[in-house]
Amino acid sequence: MLKAEGLGVRYGRLIALSDVDLIARPGEILAVIGANGSGKSSLLKALAGFVPSSGSITLEALNGTAPHIGYMPQDIGARAALSVVETVLLGRLKQLHYRVGEADLAAAGSALERLGIAHLATRPLGALSGGQRQLVFLAQVMAGDPRFLFLDEPVSALDIRNQLQVMETVRSLTREHRLTTLTILHDLNLAARFADRIAILKEGRLLACAAPREALSQKNLEQAFSIEAALGEGVEGHMLIEALRPVS
Amino acid sequence: MSKVQSISGAAPVTGAVGAAYRHHARTRLIVGLAATAAVALSLLVDIATGPALLPLAAVARSALGLAADRTVDAIIWSIRLPAALMALAVGASLGLTGAMMQTILNNPLASSYTLGISAGAGFGAALVIVIGPLLPISEATAIPLSAFFFAGLASACVYAIGSLRGATPEILVLAGIALLFLFQALLALLQFIASPEALQQIVFWLFGSLQKASWSKLYLLLLTILLCLPMIAADVWRLTALKLGDERAIGLCVNVRALRLRAFVVISALTGIAVAFVGTIGFIGLVAPHMARMLVGEDQRGLLPLSALFGALVLSLASIASKTLVPGALIPIGIVTALIGVPFLVWLIIGSRRSFW
Numbered sequence: 001m002l003k004a005e006g007l008g009v010r011y012g013r014l015i016a017l018s019d020v021d022l023i024a025r026p027g028e029i030l031a032v033i034g035a036n037g038s039g040k041s042s043l044l045k046a047l048a049g050f051v052p053s054s055g056s057i058t059l060e061a062l063n064g065t066a067p068h069i070g071y072m073p074q075d076i077g078a079r080a081a082l083s084v085v086e087t088v089l090l091g092r093l094k095q096l097h098y099r100v101g102e103a104d105l106a107a108a109g110s111a112l113e114r115l116g117i118a119h120l121a122t123r124p125l126g127a128l129s130g131g132q133r134q135l136v137f138l139a140q141v142m143a144g145d146p147r148f149l150f151l152d153e154p155v156s157a158l159d160i161r162n163q164l165q166v167m168e169t170v171r172s173l174t175r176e177h178r179l180t181t182l183t184i185l186h187d188l189n190l191a192a193r194f195a196d197r198i199a200i201l202k203e204g205r206l207l208a209c210a211a212p213r214e215a216l217s218q219k220n221l222e223q224a225f226s227i228e229a230a231l232g233e234g235v236e237g238h239m240l241i242e243a244l245r246p247v248s
Numbered sequence: 249m250s251k252v253q254s255i256s257g258a259a260p261v262t263g264a265v266g267a268a269y270r271h272h273a274r275t276r277l278i279v280g281l282a283a284t285a286a287v288a289l290s291l292l293v294d295i296a297t298g299p300a301l302l303p304l305a306a307v308a309r310s311a312l313g314l315a316a317d318r319t320v321d322a323i324i325w326s327i328r329l330p331a332a333l334m335a336l337a338v339g340a341s342l343g344l345t346g347a348m349m350q351t352i353l354n355n356p357l358a359s360s361y362t363l364g365i366s367a368g369a370g371f372g373a374a375l376v377i378v379i380g381p382l383l384p385i386s387e388a389t390a391i392p393l394s395a396f397f398f399a400g401l402a403s404a405c406v407y408a409i410g411s412l413r414g415a416t417p418e419i420l421v422l423a424g425i426a427l428l429f430l431f432q433a434l435l436a437l438l439q440f441i442a443s444p445e446a447l448q449q450i451v452f453w454l455f456g457s458l459q460k461a462s463w464s465k466l467y468l469l470l471l472t473i474l475l476c477l478p479m480i481a482a483d484v485w486r487l488t489a490l491k492l493g494d495e496r497a498i499g500l501c502v503n504v505r506a507l508r509l510r511a512f513v514v515i516s517a518l519t520g521i522a523v524a525f526v527g528t529i530g531f532i533g534l535v536a537p538h539m540a541r542m543l544v545g546e547d548q549r550g551l552l553p554l555s556a557l558f559g560a561l562v563l564s565l566a567s568i569a570s571k572t573l574v575p576g577a578l579i580p581i582g583i584v585t586a587l588i589g590v591p592f593l594v595w596l597i598i599g600s601r602r603s604f605w
């Protein structure tokens with residue numbers, strides 16, 4: 001369970017986020033969408049406690065243990081001369097000892113396998129493609145066994161199949177382990193399909209937070225993104241959003 | 249901590265990934281053992297070389313306490329051994345701190361020079377040499393003390409200035425370079441006003457020398473290393489996380505400021521003592537970590553020990569070279585280190601096909 005009230009973030013004089021009220025429940029995926037610079041990343045960082053914020057944040061883990069957050073930043077650049085396994089192991093930083101234990105290796109191994117990149121295990125991180133790196137960092141977050149999953153654009157560099165596979169993995173993890181998942185997405189169709197609820201940010205304020213069909217209305221889309229959008233149904237009954245043209 | 253179930257999967261140890269990891273760990277171990285053997289060999293040769301060339305067998309016997317010859321024993325135990333071990337300890341300290349510096353500053357060019365620590369030590373030593381006669385204690389004691397004090401002062405200043413702006417790597421490097429120039433200017437001023445004899449002494453100190461080594465200095469340095477090792481070992485994974493960039497490290501719940509401060513203290517203490525005893529020996533802090541990185545990458549569990557081993561090896565080899573390059577003369581160790589270190593580094597850089605490690 002995650003609850004934020006009157007959340008605000010400022011960088012010097014710039015107000016990146018103000019007065020956001022938000023609730024996310026275990027077993028649920030909350031997608032955060034909004035235009036570039038609307039404060040999505042700032043929201044995630046504030047909730048994770050990585051940037052100073054005003055207002056109140058409550059994180060409660062299911063079984064009363066300390067809330068363990070798995071946070072995946074937006075940036076996927078990396079210059080470190082580390083292998084993929086070493087990178088994924090870092091996701092378990094809190095448990096790791098000088099000698100890596102079997103449990104840690106197993107967690108890293110199955111996270112890699114779950115994302116279909118076990119074959120990359122020994123490759124140097126710096127020699128991977130952007131999408132491969134994104135998958136590695138996802139595996140890193142998963143290897144840490146978090147209770148809260150905060151993903152900042154987890155599929156932005158992935159091909160269309162990997163996008164689906166990753167979102168499906170995230171959904172099944174969230175359901176099976178009752179994780180509280182927040183994910184920033186730019187692809188509205190992915191958001192409509194995989195999110196239980198969608199929060200829309202506009203200029204640092206919460207424009208809407210509701211189930212996909214309610215949140216993704218033409219009016220909200222026009223306000224949040226300044227686009228004219230057409231809404232429809234896909235063959236499998238998912239909601240489809242097509243951006244027609246920018247409006248000024 | 250009761251957990252519903254590991255989210256990364258209920259599957260048992262996955263063979264391929266575990267095997268790959270263990271293979272990597274084994275490679276690291278082999279490189280480490282090879283480096284250790286090379287260090288041991290170099291140590292023997294270093295002890296054997298000098299004005300009187302001793303047979304290696306005699307050196308080995310004496311080191312093991314089985315020597316027959318008293319003179320050989322005396323030469324080895326009171327002169328050669330402390331100097332040779334000092335070379336290893338200083339080299340290891342400089343290699344280790346160079347690697348840590350490159351990690352916390354996220355800069356492959358960082359070393360104890362970058363942060364003005366060596367420059368501070370040089371100034372401290374020169375100050376005593378110039379005003380020495382006015383001091384109540386002997387110069388032999390005062391020089392290392394003052395060098396250590398100013399090395400510490402330099403790094404404290406760097407950190408203080410840096411932390412005004414969040415102690416980010418960029419700010420720390422800038423502050424370090426500023427301090428470097430400040431202390432170099434102050435040193436130049438001292439050299440300018442120094443008497444010719446004092447000037448010569450300053451220059452000699454700056455070149456670095458292992459001849460000032462003694463058992464007590466060696467013990468002090470070893471004690472410092474021993475005190476620092478557990479601190480480094482405790483932070484080793486967090487330091488590796490820092491290699492992924494600050495944001496990611498913070499995301500992994502690393503307190504990057506506190507980590508940098510801890511590493512800074514360790515680096516200052518180790519470098520400060522090392523350069524205080526033997527003078528400013530450059531380059532090892534740069535070349536040793538690069539050798540280690542090319543062989544085992546930047547997992548700090550491999551990088552740091554190996555940087556220390558390579559640092560020890562390079563300084564030990566330099567010590568041998570300083571005694572043998574020109575027969576009958578002793579070339580200052582700092583000069584030799586740079587002379588053999590520079591071509592070696594260039595060769596490493598050009599010769600390495602793998603750009604990541």
Ligand SMILES: Nc1ncnc2c1ncn2[C@@H]1O[C@H](COP(=O)(O)OP(=O)(O)OP(=O)(O)O)[C@@H](O)[C@H]1O
Binds near residue numbers: 016034037040041
């Ligand atoms: N470290 C920072 N210092 C100063 N301003 C910042 C910083 N990070 C973000 N901002 C500003 O805060 C605002 C919100 O940024 P944020 O990164 O939260 O946007 P975003 O919604 O994630 O955008 P994008 O879709 O491009 O990732 C922007 O105007 C940005 O310029």
Ligand SMILES: [Mg+2]
Binds near residue numbers: 040041042074152
């Ligand atoms: Mg963002």
